[in-house]
Amino acid sequence: MTTLTMAQALNTALRDAITQDDDVVVFGEDVGTLGGVFRITDGLTRDFGEERCFDTPLAESGIVGFAVGMCMAGFRPVVEMQFDAFGYPAFEQVVSHVAKMRNRTAGAVQLPMVIRFPYAGGIGGVEHHSDSSEAYYAHTPGLKVVSPSTPADAYGLLRQAIEDPDPVVFMEPKALYWAKGEVQTPGQPLPFGRAAVRREGTDVTLIAYGPSVPVALKAADAAREEGWDVEVVDLRTITPFDDDTVARSVRRTGRCVVVTESHGFAGVGAEVAARVQERCFHSLAAPVLRVSGLDIPYPAPKLEHTYLPGVDRVLDAVARLQWDDEPDTRWLDSARGGAA
């Protein structure tokens, strides 16, 4: 085991994949000479040559569509969109072609490609550099959507994404790029669809992924002081979704809060809440609540911490999970304003 930042773990995963599979090529804006804005591809061109990692012009739709063509000729491209919102010019290719090609050709074409997105906020990056855009992709059948929260998961999930026969939207939480953790290298791909119980607890389940996992863990620690024993489930992959782990946890604890950094309305958190109530209705002692980013465009740096769902808002939601014997309907008033 080695201690790596998430950025280093991702870089190592790319290196190991390039070394082990001649079909893996990496390209995107400034991924070569510069090594990427966040240095995820640092040194790949130097060490493996321009054939394996190369710079592209500013042309997101071109880059993603280009990867489609390379897949058709047998490659496994890994492309980088420089920031979350820089992926929108490529949206047409992602939704209309990447996601639909396999179905359209009755399985004749597979697109084993990875689109990497540095995403979400918390680094003073303002709008279009801080978006949580995962719901757009999760809403699209044909795509797999992944978001790691630890360096070890970042390594294993990226290896799996590259090996996976389906196109993968790989969402890397920017705010966690510099977080450190133990990573086994060279390591194995981490199978998709297996959520991790990050912390066991008996009273309430917090469900999170990517940048919201450390927030949920901090909230769980703080809740201990209030006498609540909080379990934290890290989804790791949004698609495929691990219903079993989620339902098993909530049936045991009977209470559930979903924490996401994205906007709340029509977001992944809403999907999780719906799935939980469908599967755990008779086990629930309280409504499933959501804690999310506010339903406004991502704000300027001085206000971003108001936007972000922090420990206080998570704890506030936990406190409203009808802990009294008598039903507590105060949540009705606050729910009127949208997600908790």
Place this chain on the structure above:
Amino acid sequence: MASRTKGKADSGFAPPDLRAEPPATLRDYYRQMTLIRAFELRANEMYRRAKIGGYCHLNLGEEATVVGLMSALEKRDYLFTTYRDHGYALARGLAPGAVMAELFGKSTGVSKGLGGSMHLFDAKARMLGGYGIVGGQIPPATGAAKALTYRGDPGPDAEAVMCLLGDGTTNIGAFHESLNLAAIWHLPIVYVIVNNRLGMGTTVERASAEPELFKRGCSYRMPGERVDGDDPVAVREAARAALTRARTERQPSLLETMSYRLKGHSVVDPATYRSREESQRVRDLDPLPAFRSRLIEAGVLDDDDAKALEEEAEQQVAEAVDFADKSPDPQVKDLFNYAYATDVANASRRLPAEPVFPVADDSTGGAS
């Protein structure tokens, strides 16, 4: 880089000398053109009889362009087309029955009926789609050309990519992104603008600041050329020269073929944006009778030969329609089979009226 116009432009092009061509070749071009014509007319009819769903864009009036381009393209090359793709599929060797069945949405279609008219695809024939969104094919075609550069060196036997697009498509971003990529990376690709002078109902002149579209290659130092799309030999020659540049020099090109579509944008478009006079003029310019007359004049065909080829085409298309009609519909049980290569638990396979959850579950008081 040179940009030029060759052949007859709305009849300013000089037609190539047919006597230099082997008669059998010319005869085969006419055979293919009549097959496409017959196929498209029957597709039109089948659409109106509700045998074909979705949208349906015909190559009527573009047969010479189709046959010229496909004659230049070798088997080892790759083809990406627009949604107006039936003729290209036929000329690329896809069986008319399987193509018609795809239009009908039948399980015997080239993509089991899941792709439809706009997404004809056959990996073996190296026809990599049929793209239903304007310009969707351009970046993938460019990527495929890049992939070819990993496989072998340039040379007369190298593989190349041909990417078709319509005149309106030259105004979208992906067109410019892709041409730039192809030029800076020296990719073996030929972009072909099939200019039928109308983006749906908007003329090229109203839509494009530079209506001589082949000149847009200049921005990317890419040779551009305009040819008479009503002449299969002229189209073939220009396409072959561009493909040779792609193979031997990895020099991408931008070719523009000039033709008219005889009908509306799609089968449901009555083309009311065309005046009566304009419609008549387009009919007068129909490349099929024009090529037929030229072949008869050149002594390649006589009227009986031509009629025999036309009847043969009718027969082939009748068989294709019969095959499509008698083929089974796709099965509902296969509806979920192709979205992902691996199982995705949350990608529900539940059909309407089936229970939301399986009945038996070990749940501890759960809803399952």
